[in-house]
Amino acid sequence: MIEVSEVRKAFNQGRHNEYWALKGISLTIEAKKVTALCGPSGSGKTTLLTIIGCLARPTSGRVRLKERDISGLPERFLTDIRRSTFGFVFQQFNLIKGLSALDNVMLPAYPLGGDWRALRARAESLLDSLGLAHRREARVEWLSGGEQQRVAIARALVNDPEVLIADEPTANLDTALSKEFLAILEALAEQGRTVLLTSHDPLVVEAAVIDSVIDMRDGQIVGIR
Amino acid sequence: MKTWIEKQKALIDFTLASLARRKIKNLGLLLVYTLIVFLLASVMLFTHALRKEAGKVLENSPEVIVQRLVAGRHDLIPPGYLEKIGRIRGVQKKEGRLWGYYYDGVLKANYTFMVPQPDALMAVESGKIAVGATMARMRGLVPGNTISFRSYSGKLFSFEVSSVLPNKSELVSADLVLLSEADFRAFFELPPGYYNDIVLSVANPLEVRNIATKLSTLLPDSRPILREEVLRTYESIFNWREGIVLVLLSGAILAFAIFAWEKASGLSAEEKREIGILKAIGWETGDVIKMKFWEGALVSLAAFLLGYIAAYLHVFRFSSWLFEPVLKGWAVLYPRFELTPEVDGFQVATLFLFTVFPYAVATIVPIWRAAITDPDAVMRG
Amino acid sequence: MLVRLSHRAIAFFAIVLALFCLTFVDAAYLRAARAAALAESGVLAARLGLTDLSLFTEARYTRHPTQADLHSAFQDHPMAFEHFPSGSLMPPPRMLTKEYENLDRKTKSPD
Numbered sequence: 036m037i038e039v040s041e042v043r044k045a046f047n048q049g050r051h052n053e054y055w056a057l058k059g060i061s062l063t064i065e066a067k068k069v070t071a072l073c074g075p076s077g078s079g080k081t082t083l084l085t086i087i088g089c090l091a092r093p094t095s096g097r098v099r100l101k102e103r104d105i106s107g108l109p110e111r112f113l114t115d116i117r118r119s120t121f122g123f124v125f126q127q128f129n130l131i132k133g134l135s136a137l138d139n140v141m142l143p144a145y146p147l148g149g150d151w152r153a154l155r156a157r158a159e160s161l162l163d164s165l166g167l168a169h170r171r172e173a174r175v176e177w178l179s180g181g182e183q184q185r186v187a188i189a190r191a192l193v194n195d196p197e198v199l200i201a202d203e204p205t206a207n208l209d210t211a212l213s214k215e216f217l218a219i220l221e222a223l224a225e226q227g228r229t230v231l232l233t234s235h236d237p238l239v240v241e242a243a244v245i246d247s248v249i250d251m252r253d254g255q256i257v258g259i260r
Numbered sequence: 261m262k263t264w265i266e267k268q269k270a271l272i273d274f275t276l277a278s279l280a281r282r283k284i285k286n287l288g289l290l291l292v293y294t295l296i297v298f299l300l301a302s303v304m305l306f307t308h309a310l311r312k313e314a315g316k317v318l319e320n321s322p323e324v325i326v327q328r329l330v331a332g333r334h335d336l337i338p339p340g341y342l343e344k345i346g347r348i349r350g351v352q353k354k355e356g357r358l359w360g361y362y363y364d365g366v367l368k369a370n371y372t373f374m375v376p377q378p379d380a381l382m383a384v385e386s387g388k389i390a391v392g393a394t395m396a397r398m399r400g401l402v403p404g405n406t407i408s409f410r411s412y413s414g415k416l417f418s419f420e421v422s423s424v425l426p427n428k429s430e431l432v433s434a435d436l437v438l439l440s441e442a443d444f445r446a447f448f449e450l451p452p453g454y455y456n457d458i459v460l461s462v463a464n465p466l467e468v469r470n471i472a473t474k475l476s477t478l479l480p481d482s483r484p485i486l487r488e489e490v491l492r493t494y495e496s497i498f499n500w501r502e503g504i505v506l507v508l509l510s511g512a513i514l515a516f517a518i519f520a521w522e523k524a525s526g527l528s529a530e531e532k533r534e535i536g537i538l539k540a541i542g543w544e545t546g547d548v549i550k551m552k553f554w555e556g557a558l559v560s561l562a563a564f565l566l567g568y569i570a571a572y573l574h575v576f577r578f579s580s581w582l583f584e585p586v587l588k589g590w591a592v593l594y595p596r597f598e599l600t601p602e603v604d605g606f607q608v609a610t611l612f613l614f615t616v617f618p619y620a621v622a623t624i625v626p627i628w629r630a631a632i633t634d635p636d637a638v639m640r641g
Numbered sequence: 642m643l644v645r646l647s648h649r650a651i652a653f654f655a656i657v658l659a660l661f662c663l664t665f666v667d668a669a670y671l672r673a674a675r676a677a678a679l680a681e682s683g684v685l686a687a688r689l690g691l692t693d694l695s696l697f698t699e700a701r702y703t704r705h706p707t708q709a710d711l712h713s714a715f716q717d718h719p720m721a722f723e724h725f726p727s728g729s730l731m732p733p734p735r736m737l738t739k740e741y742e743n744l745d746r747k748t749k750s751p752d
Contacts, residue, residue, distance in 0.1 A: 090635045194542070
């Protein structure tokens with residue numbers, strides 16, 4: 036589904052603090068599979084995630100999404116693709132404080148201008164399915180870490196993307212909550228959703244739900260399990 | 261189209277929900293903003309209406325007033341002047357006016373004593389007076405009462421109030437005391453044949469200026485005053501008073517401008533982070549800007565509409581009670597009057613432009629810079 | 642009712658806009674209602690030959706601007722050094738000054 040070939044990414048290019056986060060990455064991510072990018076911090080896995088998720092563009096190399104080269108597209112088209120194809124769960128959850136859980140879940144669909152009632156119903160059912168029916172109207176900062184993450188997952192799914200991207204999903208969770216997350220992951224995999232996540236948490240990497248693990252170090256792939 | 265509307269509605273949902281997070285602060289802003297619009301609109305509506313009112317009332321006043329000047333000061337018209345003027349072509353009617361000031365120690369106010377012109381249908385019998393409604397109210401006079409004035413020569417004169425001038429005309433008659441010519445001359449000890457000034461009616465309005473020129477050649481010691489000059493003078497007086505109010509207001513307006521600019525344009529780190537999140541979850545730069553546009557537009561439009569409506573009610577339904585002290589100045593006899601609502605659409609549009617536009621711009625401009633940041637900033641941060 | 646904030650906003654603006662339009666209707670109504678009073682003042686002005694408003698009765702330059710002097714020291718004339726603080730901010734209207742100059746020239750003699 037997603038093909039990455041010879042992707043390199045530099046930060047502060049041409050300046051004295053130039054830094055290459057990715058040094059030639061090539062890989063293929065299959066549809067309807069759960070793929071984990073594994074490696075220590077600084078290995079470039081988050082950067083790779085941003086490039087695949089159309090949040091950033093590679094310095095060189097190509098990214099192909101469903102046979103279409105997306106690495107050279109202008110920002111507007113990237114935003115379009117990002118909206119329709121990817122859902123993001125960020126490490127810090129990045130929910131908007133002061134708004135209710137429901138509002139947060141509905142946010143990504145606002146610029147699409149779809150029917151509001153349908154959107155609200157969809158957001159409610161997503162929250163219900165993640166066991167947050169009773170906390171719909173609660174402000175997100177009143178929620179626990181696990182609840183916040185589930186709101187973030189619901190938000191990532193509200194536009195019904197084909198690919199769910201999660202950056203270090205268990206970094207801020209304890210073991211019990213991490214297991215809960217894995218359960219959600221399993222449910223998503225069963226629905227046939229493509230999931231791409233980064234982690235250096237053995238609990239995640241060794242979980243049965245993960246189909247393949249890509250080991251990274253210093254901006255390069257060091258192994259595929 | 262439907263999608264477009266739905267989208268704008270969704271953006272409005274979000275922007276309002278965001279504003280609702282800091283309810284007190286944002287409502288406070290709206291309140292102050294509304295107050296500023298209210299004050300500006302009140303001044304604007306009031307002075308405009310007053311100007312129009314003066315124009316309409318004084319439309320009926322005589323076209324030319326002739327004063328005589330002695331040593332550069334207004335002096336009495338001696339006998340014979342009226343006859344001289346009679347020879348100027350185009351003058352339809354000429355009359356000597358008798359009027360003077362009388363200081364009433366009781367009210368500590370000046371009255372304007374005046375003799376109605378003989379054909380004015382308002383003639384007052386000897387020994388009687390007609391008084392302006394404001395003065396009648398202040399002194400508690402009703403028809404039939406007797407009132408005494410001590411003349412400048414020290415003699416006491418008693419008059420019976422025969423009528424009170426209609427209170428609808430207070431704007432021109434607040435301090436008027438109408439009395440007969442004989443009483444007037446006796447009271448002020450004015451010899452017969454003398455007048456305060458002369459008023460002329462001119463048939464053709466285009467002739468007025470010519471006649472004024474002829475008058476000043478014919479009577480070199482006189483000064484003709486044209487009605488249009490009087491109207492312009494009034495215009496400038498209202499401009500002055502409007503000016504004072506605006507000067508007083510300008511401090512407040514400036515303070516608000518700084519506050520609004522700071523509030524609207526200063527993006528906090530929190531807001532910047534939120535914009536990053538919105539971009540990361542699929543909002544375009546344009547969406548973020550539209551959302552902020554709605555914030556500015558809704559706040560400023562609400563302030564404009566509420567402020568204007570309040571100002572309208574204040575000026576035309578509640579007689580501008582807030583301005584009264586400023587306009588009154590040291591006036592003791594301040595007429596009670598209701599302004600005829602004359603609203604200038606152009607002025608309203610100007611007010612709209614000057615109050616709504618800057619705020620809307622102030623909200624959008626800084627967002628521009630923040631909204632074009634890369635969407636992956638959130639992940640890196 | 643009206644769960645959505647945007648719907649509440651639309652309702653709010655619909656009401657306020659209606660009120661805004663109503664002020665113009667009200668203005669027309671009041672104009673008609675107060676026309677009589679205006680006419681009355683007009684009639685009085687015509688009959689008595691009144692030339693001034695009795696709005697600010699505290700001084701001659703406000704009660705009877707027409708009766709002020711043109712060229713005297715300490716004058717009360719509107720073109721004089723004036724009594725209002727706004728005068729230090731804005732000059733008298735150009736048009737006004739010009740007109741008076743014209744009239745002066747036409748008289749050919751000092752007043």
